[in-house]
Each structure stands twice: as C-alpha cells, then as structure tokens.
Amino acid sequence: MVTTETGDGAGVVLETVPLRDDVAEEKAARLGAGSAKRIRKEQVRLLVRSGPFLVGAAILLFWIVCAIFGRLFAPDNPLSQNLLAINEAPSAAHLFGTDNLGRDVLSRVIVGSQEILVVAPVATLLGTVVGTVLGLLQGYYRGWLDSVTGRVVDAFLALPVVIVAFLFIVAAGASVPTLIVVIGLGFGLVISRTVRTAVLQERELDYVAAARLRGENAFHTMFVEILPNVLGPIIVEFTVRLGYAIFAVATLSFLGFGIQPPTPDWGADIAATYQFLAAGYWWETLFPALAIASLITAVNLIGDSIESVVIQ
Amino acid sequence: MLWATLAEAPEGPGGGPALKTYLLKRIGLAVLTAVLLSIIIFLAGQVLPGNPGRAVLGHTASQAAVAAFNRKLGLDRPLAVQYWSWLTGLLHGNLGISYQYQAPVSQFLWPAALKSLKLAAVAFVIVVPLSILGGVIAALNRGRAVDRIISTTGLSLSTLPEFVSGIVLIVVFAIELKVLPSTANPPQGAGLLTQLHYLILPAFPLVFVLFGYIARMTRAGTVEALESDYVRTATLKGLSRRTVIFRHTLRNSLLPTITVIATQTGYLIGGLVVTETLFNYPGLGRLIFSAAQFKDFPMLEAGILVIGVVYLVATLVADVIATLLNPRVRLQGAD
Numbered sequence: 077m078v079t080t081e082t083g084d085g086a087g088v089v090l091e092t093v094p095l096r097d098d099v100a101e102e103k104a105a106r107l108g109a110g111s112a113k114r115i116r117k118e119q120v121r122l123l124v125r126s127g128p129f130l131v132g133a134a135i136l137l138f139w140i141v142c143a144i145f146g147r148l149f150a151p152d153n154p155l156s157q158n159l160l161a162i163n164e165a166p167s168a169a170h171l172f173g174t175d176n177l178g179r180d181v182l183s184r185v186i187v188g189s190q191e192i193l194v195v196a197p198v199a200t201l202l203g204t205v206v207g208t209v210l211g212l213l214q215g216y217y218r219g220w221l222d223s224v225t226g227r228v229v230d231a232f233l234a235l236p237v238v239i240v241a242f243l244f245i246v247a248a249g250a251s252v253p254t255l256i257v258v259i260g261l262g263f264g265l266v267i268s269r270t271v272r273t274a275v276l277q278e279r280e281l282d283y284v285a286a287a288r289l290r291g292e293n294a295f296h297t298m299f300v301e302i303l304p305n306v307l308g309p310i311i312v313e314f315t316v317r318l319g320y321a322i323f324a325v326a327t328l329s330f331l332g333f334g335i336q337p338p339t340p341d342w343g344a345d346i347a348a349t350y351q352f353l354a355a356g357y358w359w360e361t362l363f364p365a366l367a368i369a370s371l372i373t374a375v376n377l378i379g380d381s382i383e384s385v386v387i388q
Numbered sequence: 389m390l391w392a393t394l395a396e397a398p399e400g401p402g403g404g405p406a407l408k409t410y411l412l413k414r415i416g417l418a419v420l421t422a423v424l425l426s427i428i429i430f431l432a433g434q435v436l437p438g439n440p441g442r443a444v445l446g447h448t449a450s451q452a453a454v455a456a457f458n459r460k461l462g463l464d465r466p467l468a469v470q471y472w473s474w475l476t477g478l479l480h481g482n483l484g485i486s487y488q489y490q491a492p493v494s495q496f497l498w499p500a501a502l503k504s505l506k507l508a509a510v511a512f513v514i515v516v517p518l519s520i521l522g523g524v525i526a527a528l529n530r531g532r533a534v535d536r537i538i539s540t541t542g543l544s545l546s547t548l549p550e551f552v553s554g555i556v557l558i559v560v561f562a563i564e565l566k567v568l569p570s571t572a573n574p575p576q577g578a579g580l581l582t583q584l585h586y587l588i589l590p591a592f593p594l595v596f597v598l599f600g601y602i603a604r605m606t607r608a609g610t611v612e613a614l615e616s617d618y619v620r621t622a623t624l625k626g627l628s629r630r631t632v633i634f635r636h637t638l639r640n641s642l643l644p645t646i647t648v649i650a651t652q653t654g655y656l657i658g659g660l661v662v663t664e665t666l667f668n669y670p671g672l673g674r675l676i677f678s679a680a681q682f683k684d685f686p687m688l689e690a691g692i693l694v695i696g697v698v699y700l701v702a703t704l705v706a707d708v709i710a711t712l713l714n715p716r717v718r719l720q721g722a723d
Contacts, residue, residue: 227424228424231421234703235696236659238662239658327551350666353559354562368549369556
C-alpha cells in the first residue's frame with residue numbers, strides 16, 4: 077500500500093512527496109538516468125526553504141507536541157474543577173481564564189489537541205487507501221464497474237461530507253471509531269475521483285501495454301505498474317484532505333458526535349460553552365476556536381507548499 | 389461512460405438536436421442520482437440503526453412496546469415495501485410521521501426550510517457581489533500585493549469551519565463592538581429590516597466559506613479573458629480601459645463564476661446545520677440536528693433528502709446555464 081509510507085506527520089509526508097511523480101520522471105528522462113534522486117532532493121530543498129511551509133510545519137509540530145506531552149507541561153489539570161473560580165477572565169493565574177466549571181482553559185486547549193490529531197490523520201489515511209483502491213479499479217477496468225460505482229459515488233457526493241457523516245453517525249451510534257470510518261469512507265469517494273482520472277491517463281501508456289503483453293495479471297499491473305506513477309496526485313490529495321478532515325472532525329465534535337465531556341476537546345468545549353458568549357465569557361469559546369483555526373491554517377500551508385513543489 | 393457527461397457539452401454538427409439530447413440526458417442523470425440518493429438515505433436511516441423501535445425507545449423499553457412501535461409505523465414490513473411506500477409518500481408530499489413530535493414531518497420541515505432559505509438568501513446577496521468584485525480586483529492587479537492578499541485571505545477563510553469564524557464574529561461584533569446581535573432571532577413581530585439586521589452576523593460564516601471559491605473562479609475567468617486576443621484587439625484599437633474591462637472582459641469572464649455559484653449552493657446548505665446551531669436559528673439545519681439527537685429518523689431522512697435534492701437541482705441548473713451561455717453551443721442551436 078502506498079499510504080503506509082505517508083504517515084501522519086508533516087516530516088514523514090515531506091520525505092515521500094517527491095518519490096515518483098510525472099514531473100520528476102520527465103525531468104529525470106531529460107537530465108539522464110540517476111538524476112531522479114537529485115530532483116527529489118531538490119524538491120525537498122525547495123519545500124524546506126519555503127516560508128509558508130516552515131510556518132505551517134512549526135504550528136503543526138507545536139500541536140503535535142501538545143497532543144503527546146500536553147499533560148506534562150499544562151499549567152493545571154484540565155479536568156480539575158474549582159467552583160470558587162468559575163468564568164474568570166484571563167489573568168496571570170489563568171492566562172486563558174477559566175470555564176463554567178472553573179477549569180483552566182489554557183490547559184484544556186493544550187490537552188484538547190489530542191483527539192483531533194488522531195482522528196483526522198487516521199481518517200484521511202483510511203480515505204486515501206480506500207480512494208486509491210477504488211480509483212485504480214474504476215480507471216483500470218472501466219466499463220460497467222466504473223459506471224455503477226461512479227453513479228453511487230455521485231449520489232454520495234451530492235451531499236456535503238459533513239451531512240453524509242452526520243446521517244451515518246446518528247444511524248450507527250456516535251463513537252470515535254464510527255467518526256473515523258465515516259469520514260474516511262466519505263473522503264475515499266472524493267479521492268477515488270482524482271485517482272480514477274489519473275489512472276485513465278496512465279492506462280493508455282506503453283508501459284501498461286508492455287506489462288499486459290508480458291502476461292502480468294491485473295493486480296500487478298494496477299498496484300505495481302500504475303500505482304507508483306499516480307503517487308504524486310495521491311500525496312497531494314492526502315495533504316489537501318487532511319485539512320478538510322480537521323474541518324469535519326472539529327465540526328462533528330462541535331455537534332456532539334466526537335469525544336464526550338469531560339475529556340478536553342476543542343469542538344466539544346466550544347459546544348459546551350458557546351451559549352455563555354452572550355454573557356460576555358468569550359475566552360471559554362474563543363481560545364479553542366482559535367486553536368482549530370491555527371491547526372487548519374497550518375495544515376493548509378503545508379498542503380499548498382507540497383502541491384506547488386510537486387506540480388512545479 | 390455515464391458519469392463524465394458534465395464537461396462534455398455537445399460540439400458536433402447539428403447543434404440543435406444535440407443540445408436537446410444533452411439537456412434530456414443531463415436531466416435523466418440528475419433524476420437517477422436523486423433516486424440513488426434516496427436509496428442511500430433510506431438504507432442509512434432504516435437499516436443501520438438495527439431496530440428503530442429499540443433505538444428510539446431505548447434499552448429499558450419492553451420487547452412488546454418496541455414491537456408495537458415498529459408495527460404502528462409499519463417498520464415490520466419487508467425493506468423493499470417500506471422503501472416503496474416511503475418513496476411514493478415523498479412524491480405525494482407525504483414525508484412521514486416524526487417520531488419526536490408524533491405529527492407529519494412536513495408540518496415542521498417546510499417552515500424550517502423557509503427560514504433557512506431566508507438566511508441563505510442574505511448570505512448570497514452579500515457574497516455574490518463581494519466575491520465577484522474581489523475576484524475582478526485581484527485579476528486586474530494580478531501578481532501584485534492586492535491580488536495575493538485577496539486570494540490568500542479568501543482561501544484561508546473558506547477553510548475555517550463555520551462555527552469557528554462564527555465565534556470570532558460574535559466576539560468582535562456582538563460582544564466587543566456591540567453593533568450586531570449575537571442571536572439570529574429577532575423579537576416577536578419584528579419588521580423585515582429588523583429581521584435582516586439579525587441575520588447579517590449568522591450569514592457571514594457562510595459568506596466566508598463561499599467567498600474564496602467564487603473569488604478564485606472569477607479571478608481565473610477574468611485573467612483568462614484579459615489575456616485573450618479579443619481583449620488585446622480591443623485595447624489596441626484604442627478603446628478606453630473602462631470599456632475594455634466592462635464590455636469585453638467581464639461579459640466573458642463571469643461564465644465560470646455562474647457555475648461555481650450554483651454548485652456552492654449545496655455546500656451553503658450543509659453549512660447551515662452548524663451556523664443555525666451556533667446562532668440558535670430555527671431553520672432546516674437545526675431541525676436536522678435536533679432530529680439527530682432524538683433519533684427521529686423520518687425527520688432526519690426527509691431533511692437530508694431535501695438538502696441533497698436542492699444540491700442536485702443547483703448543479704443541474706449550473707450545467708444548463710453554462711451550456712446555454714457558451715456561445716459555441718448557443719450558435720449551433722440557432723442555425
């Protein structure tokens with residue numbers, strides 16, 4: 077499988093990006109054999125030098141550190157309530173203030189990064205695997221299989237992913253695994269479109285015909301011959317979808333389908349406190365909201381940089 | 389190749405009949421998709437929860453009560469029969485009986501949909517001129533700082549969940565500046581202007597999501613038109629910049645924009661679930677949300693189907709408009 081190589085952190089993605097894409101190969105062909113590696117190095121160098129990528133990676137790294145080690149350096153226990161200090165405005169004692177149960181908002185924001193940073197990447201990974209397999213099958217076999225599955229994909233895509241997820245999560249019962257499977261399958265359908273288009277172009281090329289003439293079976297032709305050549309678009313899809321996955325996970329936790337209170341979680345914390353906004357307790361809601369915004373922006377900066385390097 | 393027809397407008401000889409065939413095919417495709425969508429929604433609502441009576445009444449209800457519930461609502465019949473009676477009901481305007489209210493779904497669904505329509509209309513009235521203006525300004529200044537600012541801000545805003553931007557808006561405009569109310573509900577008997585005043589803040593998260601896409605399409609269309617031969621000719625024959633931009637560039641560059649506006653309608657409605665929940669606005673989105681909380685599947689299925697159908701119709705209209713506005717197709721149709 078491709079996607080086992082992509083991992084879920086920026087650093088890992090960075091290594092696999094320039095593996096083998098059309099552009100790199102075309103350039104390699106022009107420059108002579110053995111230079112594919114040089115181009116890959118060049119792409120990584122371009123990426124590491126680009127400002128937006130570095131900013132995005134720094135923010136993402138910060139939240140990953142918070143998710144893993146947050147409990148060690150958070151100023152307070154995110155679960156400990158203090159009913160004598162509820163709804164306190166930001167101060168030296170509580171930099172982000174306290175919530176309606178007197179819990180430290182800063183600590184909850186730090187530790188609240190955990191769920192989203194597990195669910196979103198895992199769901200995107202699942203979606204990439206499903207989408208790649210489906211797209212390969214559709215693009216390679218075409219015919220009735222492509223028509224029938226294509227129609228079903230169309231029907232699903234007639235609804236925003238969040239709404240589809242909503243329906244299925246309610247029907248199957250809200251839990252973190254359900255969230256992952258539903259978002260993953262939803263994105264798999266979207267990704268299958270891109271992969272299918274790329275495969276349709278590839279399957280007409282000589283190397284595919286050569287593989288068939290050699291007597292390779294369909295599985296080998298799809299996964300060993302075609303797959304490495306459509307890896308570029310798949311990696312770009314992964315990074316772009318990761319941003320949307322964070323969007324979807326945050327939204328569904330806000331609607332109450334993610335991790336349940338009192339465990340700290342950005343979306344769930346916002347849902348628990350937003351009705352106090354009108355009373356003026358803005359810090360309880362605003363800081364988790366800004367945390368979501370910063371994470372999404374970071375992932376998008378990384379995704380855009382990778383896309384522009386791969387396409388260049 | 390059923391599903392690649394979107395981009396394949398007819399260009400062969402005999403444009404008139406080809407256009408008609410294309411439109412008929414496109415409509416047939418939309419109907420087929422709608423039927424598939426209804427099957428998916430029906431299966432998700434009726435099969436996934438296992439036993440609907442058990443899901444609604446909870447673990448403590450007796451077996452007899454669950455069986456009675458299922459029998460009363462006809463849920464003990466074979467699936468195909470249930471689907472058929474649900475579908476024929478839908479076509480007759482009968483959306484089923486809400487588990488939650490024990491009353492017809494349509495009694496709640498249509499008023500809520502009307503409310504959502506109002507909110508969506510306000511968002512559209514704000515976003516369409518704003519994003520077209522933004523896209524055109526970006527295109528006229530392409531490569532300069534203004535272009536980068538508009539494009540980057542637009543795309544960043546469009547990636548934020550509606551409740552995140554909504555909260556920032558509430559904090560800034562309702563709490564700090566106190567210029568707009570933080571809820572979407574005007575006092576009883578408020579006039580149209582007051583109602584609008586209450587809908588401005590809830591509309592903006594939706595505006596943010598749409599602005600980036602529409603501005604980007606407008607920018608791309610305008611840049612393409614600006615670099616075309618006919619605009620170069622118009623400039624070289626000495627027409628003023630204003631005439632070149634308004635009469636020659638914009639007329640051609642807005643074509644892709646119309647398509648993207650129509651396609652985004654579905655997503656606008658998707659965003660309503662979150663916006664309406666955040667601003668406590670009793671529209672379709674909040675109706676679906678409360679139906680989900682009560683496991684009120686008939687209400688949930690009907691609401692989601694309405695969203696899906698609106699999206700399908702919007703995409704269909706976008707395709708048809710794009711086809712008709714495309715001069716090549718139109719001219720063929722005329723001769």
